[in-house]
Amino acid sequence: MSAIEEYFNRKQGGLVGELYTSAIAELVTVDLQEMKADIKLLEEEESLIMSVPIGAQQTGGFIIRPPYQVGDKVIVVFAKEDIEPVLYGGGDPSELQHDKDNAIILCGISDYLTTLPAGFAEHERDLIVANKDLTAKFVLMETGEILMDSTENISINSKKDINFTAGGVITTSDSRGGG
Template sequence: MTKTSMTQFVSESIDESLMNMNTCLICEVLEVDMNLFKADVLPLNDPEATPILDVPIAFHQTDQFVIQIPYKKGATVLVACSQADIDPLMFGGGKAASRAFSANDALIIGGINYFTKPIQNEHPDDLVIGTKDFATKIVLNEVGEISIKSSKFKVEADNIEFVGGTITANGEDLTTDSV
């Protein structure tokens, strides 16, 4: 084998290995199960791609709290492929396979908004939970204010306590003098 053909062989082998390594993929959600937090997705960058099934949906959570994003069919999502087999973690035990960066170990890590469909962001410096049109939203700003906008605001509680220097509703002062 000549030096040129050996170099070419090594280069082609590396290229082939890298083509089989998945890192991140932009995908379309085909089906979603928001009870089990998993979805079937289709990579959008490869016209010959096959669906990736039962992809876990990652979200912000701890043992006691969760922020849930309600993914729907047709949503565009970012999918990351784990460096190692996730089956033992997801299904509780067992031996990990030796695969790495496989589509079998994909995780939905967030939604993607295309540059061709910009969101008119009214709050670029604030933390916002809301609809994309901002018709319904909770906004926390850096000076400590919280704003809530909704067509209906429902509170269910055993006890509701309002504490403030001035409390108003529809411009009317509801503040009472404490005893």
């Protein structure tokens, strides 16, 4: 290999080493009110990144936000462009591309050491919102049926009326024996 080829290979290796695309990180602090966290990249010794926005499923007036906890492992993506103008409502973007400062927490990641209960596979074509042990779950089934199940109390609170309409029989049971 010629000296010029070696030079460009070293230069390319240095550039690629500073190019961030995605990584696995651990949550060091979590602020669910402001939807941001401090993270540590697992692949690097000194890699604390502060005030990283937590991505959530959200549009318009709706949001689905998991209860992230300190110690959770997450997938982090690094935006190509500076994210500060988006986060702070304007301004000129910096020149940094695929930089650590452009990190966004995408989602949590599960390890293969713990498997989820069989109930998750049972609903493989349905949308499930549940805790991992399935003691509380909400299932929106592909058929249109809705299942809400809990081993604890279920509370429904409304400032206005609650209406139940059924095309058939409404059944109730009371475990206290009251009917």
